Amino acid sequence: MIFEFIKKFIFPSRCIVCDETLPFGFNLENEYLCDECKNKLEFIKEPTCKKCGAMINSNKGMYCVRCETRLWDGFEWGFGLLRYNDFVKESMHRIKYLGRKEYIDFYGKCIAKVYKNKFKDINADCLVPVPIHSSRLNERSFNQAEILAKSISNELSNLHIDLPVNTDLIIRTKNTKVLNKLDDADRNKELKDAFSVRDASGIDKVIIVDDIYTTGSTINEIARALKDKGVDKVYFVCITIVDNL
Ligand SMILES: [Zn+2]
Numbered sequence: 001m002i003f004e005f006i007k008k009f010i011f012p013s014r015c016i017v018c019d020e021t022l023p024f025g026f027n028l029e030n031e032y033l034c035d036e037c038k039n040k041l042e043f044i045k046e047p048t049c050k051k052c053g054a055m056i057n058s059n060k061g062m063y064c065v066r067c068e069t070r071l072w073d074g075f076e077w078g079f080g081l082l083r084y085n086d087f088v089k090e091s092m093h094r095i096k097y098l099g100r101k102e103y104i105d106f107y108g109k110c111i112a113k114v115y116k117n118k119f120k121d122i123n124a125d126c127l128v129p130v131p132i133h134s135s136r137l138n139e140r141s142f143n144q145a146e147i148l149a150k151s152i153s154n155e156l157s158n159l160h161i162d163l164p165v166n167t168d169l170i171i172r173t174k175n176t177k178v179l180n181k182l183d184d185a186d187r188n189k190e191l192k193d194a195f196s197v198r199d200a201s202g203i204d205k206v207i208i209v210d211d212i213y214t215t216g217s218t219i220n221e222i223a224r225a226l227k228d229k230g231v232d233k234v235y236f237v238c239i240t241i242v243d244n245l
């Protein structure tokens with residue numbers, strides 16, 4: 001507690017949306033968001049796509065356009081915390097490229113609290129962060145998905161749910177290009193054999209953890225690789241999901 005206090009004094013928190021330094025002694029409940037940014041984050045609400053968890057129009061059926069038009073054969077379904085908007089985009093960008101790892105803690109805590117019951121119901125063996133290639137890890141020095149997974153796991157354990165993080169299960173064997181600029185065919189080609197699963201014996205259910213869900217291709221590919229090695233069910237959780245109403 002004292003350590004936290006001192007740490008805060010030396011390294012004051014920043015708002016996860018606008019990056020402004022938050023005043024010392026800021027209300028603990030909102031310690032990650034300044035007053036101006038409180039309403040800029042949009043939490044995902046029902047109705048949501050039964051496959052990818054994105055928000056959908058209330059008059060739609062079960063799935064978003066993306067999931068209706070693509071045949072996912074890897075994961076079961078997934079869920080996320082926020083709708084992707086310009087503010088979330090900025091926040092994600094600063095995590096990755098300005099090294100603002102401290103933001104991730106807010107997202108991890110929120111995900112654990114909001115989806116506590118979902119985690120309980122799924123009752124997975126472990127959380128598995130989407131791995132980044134070793135060369136990218138050298139550039140950036142951390143994997144944001146891994147920090148997020150650890151933060152979710154920590155907060156769940158405070159809520160008496162045991163869900164460990166497994167960082168050894170999957171390795172990224174190929175340094176893939178930026179996928180969202182590619183079309184479906186090129187994306188699939190790029191992702192082919194990009195991941196390898198080490199040893200999945202004794203693991204039945206896995207929840208993949210990532211920051212942003214855009215096309216779903218990466219998560220689907222990892223889920224397929226896991227199922228090839230005998231994992232029975234694969235779900236995912238992420239901070240933000242890009243709409244595809
Ligand atoms: Zn702010």
Ligand SMILES: [Zn+2]
Nearest residue numbers: 049052064067
């Ligand atoms: Zn969907």
